[in-house]
Amino acid sequence: MSRPQNPHRSFFPFGNPFRMKSPKSSNLSPQLLGILNAFEATLAERMRKLMPKSNDEILSISWMVLAMESLCETHNAIKTLITDLDLPVSDWDEKWVDLYLDISVKLLDICIAFSSELSRLNQGHLLLKCALHNLDSASSKQFVRACSSLDGWRQHINSSNPRIEKCGSILDTLLGSLDLPKVKNSAKGKVLMQAMYGVKVETVFVSSVFSAAFSGSAKKLLDLPVADTYSWAQSFRSLQNLVNEEIRVTFSSGRFTALKELEAVDSCVKKLHPAIQGGTDTVETESLLKTVEDFGSATEKLSQGLDLLAKGVDAFFQVVLTGRDALLSNLRSGGIVNDRMPGGNINSSFSP
Template identity: 70%
Template sequence: MSRPQDPPRSFFPFGNPFRMIAPKGTKLPPQLLAVLSDFEATLEERLKNLIPKSEDEVVSLSWMTSAMQALCESHNDIKSLMTNLELPVTDWDEKWIDVYLDISVKLLDICIAFSSELSRLNQGRLLLQCTLHHFGSFSSDQLFQAYSSLDGWRQHIGSKNPRIENCGSVLDNLAGSSDLPKVKKSAKGKVLMQAIYGVKALTVFVCGVFATAFSGSTKNLMDMDVADVYSWAPTFKGLQNLVNEEIRVRFSSGRFTVLNELEAVDLSVRELYPIIQGVVDTIETESLAKTVEKLGRATENFSQGLDLLTKEVDGFFQVVLSGRDALLSNLRSGATVNDHILRGNKDAQVVN
């Protein structure tokens, strides 16, 4: 992971795609308004639950796990909303279909990138466990083996993941397509598009934080301007400002990473590394034992956090994939859908 030198990403070169004016046109009937209100109230509650209670929660693997859970639940809510609206896919405007499929393919790309980074971190965890295993005794041979494993960890964790490095362009495309199609005649369509907009704002924010934490650079951190006409907007802005500001403060102080559990491991490694680096005969056994114990606790917390987050990222991938597959299946069976939509989206490929 590299230390960032990037300025705050507070603007977009071609205007802010998240600036969305209050919906106009078709007035929502009371029943649909209630459906939308319930959806947005649930979204706001999830945003509130993601507000860290202290700076120590930014950015922890447990917070990232909760954020990914919120994404899974919100995207599942979109699928439930489609059912509740009783809006058959065959009645969808072509632009709505394009928006949904475009979002889904970009999210699959991002999930693949995140999964690859979690796999890389898990490989590094094995090196830490090897290091701890070699500290079963403090013989010269075992200390040499521990030193070798620890050196391997430092080289591995300091390397870059090309998929994460390329994640920024995918996020740019996802954010750049955030202007949703205007809905003039369909009240149900307006509810659907407004709900998708809210979930998309949450998605881009969370994915931006993930990409920032994994890359060690603020270049992927997103500052989105959401219109105050949405009931969840104030909560969203509060969450975004708090998390983004803390991340920037940490990076500006020269920290190796903003991931709390990884930072704890790195601090323990820094303490341990010089102790065993070529000065075996002068090692104080008691001091070494305490430092090894500290590294063991940090490694265990890191391991548990990785396991939980990996499970949630895999789950989110399946949520997005299942929703996309369901829509494509319905499109193939719909007689009123134009053939070019089917051909265009059938050939869409997830970037590996």
């Protein structure tokens, strides 16, 4: 993971070019207003659930799993809202369709990047297991082999992932999609666009946090301004301020990762390495056994967490993909557009 530190990154360094104001809802019928209010109330509740109870929870893998689950729920909720609105895809404005398709393909690319990083981190687990195997013996020769495995892990874990490096440019592109398209003569369209804005804000926020965590740098963190006119604005700002500030503090302190479970393993490695370096037989057995035990526990916790998070990212990928496929299918059946992207899976790539 790279370790460059960067100044606080403003969402818009030269001011906000977009006027992210909530569409006026005074002209909505009670039924449409009820649908929108219910959606936004649930969105606010999801954001409150993501509020860490302590700073130690921020960027723990368990928190990241919850964040992915929240995104899946939010993206599924927008599908339900569209059904409740009874707004056929054939009635969608062309710019809405283009916006949705453009955002979805970028989200798929981001999922692929996150999946590749989780796979890379899991590959390092093999080196940790090898080190643990050699630490089972008190042999000086085995200590040398364990030391070699730990060195290999450090080198592997500090390498960069080109896919993650590209996430910054993808996120920058997604920023422009936060602007609300103008909706004329369609109350249902106004509800859809306002709800979609909430979906996009949560998605960009979580993606930027993951990108910062995986890149080992706070430069990819985004600070999204949300108008008070949104009922979920305060919940979102509280979440964003707490999480982003803690990540920036973490990297400013010189730590190479903000991932709590990965940091725990690294801490154990730093204790083990000097204790067994050179295959010395003079280490304190009781102290070494305790360090090895902690190392084994931290390694297993990291591995299990990475597996759960990988499943979460894959689930989000599938939610986005099925939503995109459903839209394209509806558009084709109406003779409006041709499918511009074949179906795929988490291991495929949609970007050159």
